Amino acid sequence: MMSDKKKILIIEDDDSSRESLVSFLEECGYNVISTGDGFRGLELMKKDTPDLIITDNRLPNIDGIELACINESFTKKIPFIITSAYDNLKDIISKLNVISFLEKPIDIILLRDLVDKTLFR
Numbered sequence: 001m002m003s004d005k006k007k008i009l010i011i012e013d014d015d016s017s018r019e020s021l022v023s024f025l026e027e028c029g030y031n032v033i034s035t036g037d038g039f040r041g042l043e044l045m046k047k048d049t050p051d052l053i054i055t056d057n058r059l060p061n062i063d064g065i066e067l068a069c070i071n072e073s074f075t076k077k078i079p080f081i082i083t084s085a086y087d088n089l090k091d092i093i094s095k096l097n098v099i100s101f102l103e104k105p106i107d108i109i110l111l112r113d114l115v116d117k118t119l120f121r
Contacts, residue, residue, distance in 0.1 A: 006051040006052065009034070009041065009044050010022055010035075011037075011044075011059060012055070013036040013058070015036065021106075022034050036060070037059065037061055038061040039060075039062055041067060045074075045078065053067070054115075055081075055083070057082050057084040065089065065093070068080045083102045083103070084101070
């Protein structure tokens with residue numbers, strides 16, 4: 001049964017925010033892996049091939065936009081949701097495989113609906 005679950009990678013450097021997102025999405029029935037660092041996020045993108053990535057833009061080492069750009073070179077592109085306290089990213093992310101931009105604080109109901117729609121379209 002566990003293998004049927006969609007896998008989500010959360011990359012968020014704020015421990016409290018990351019833990020809240022992990023708990024919420026696990027309660028929604030998803031298999032969730034997470035990290036607080038951009039380099040580690042990139043490793044998990046390559047190794048675990050998640051079905052969806054939710055990342056903050058401002059991260060240690062590699063930011064969310066850079067991760068989305070790297071994703072563009074992958075054979076199987078992974079859908080991204082980028083979060084940020086700043087809304088000046090909308091023009092940049094429209095050119096990448098980013099399905100949505102969510103401004104912080106994140107509306108978790110909106111996030112859940114967006115995740116469900118993305119993974120089960």
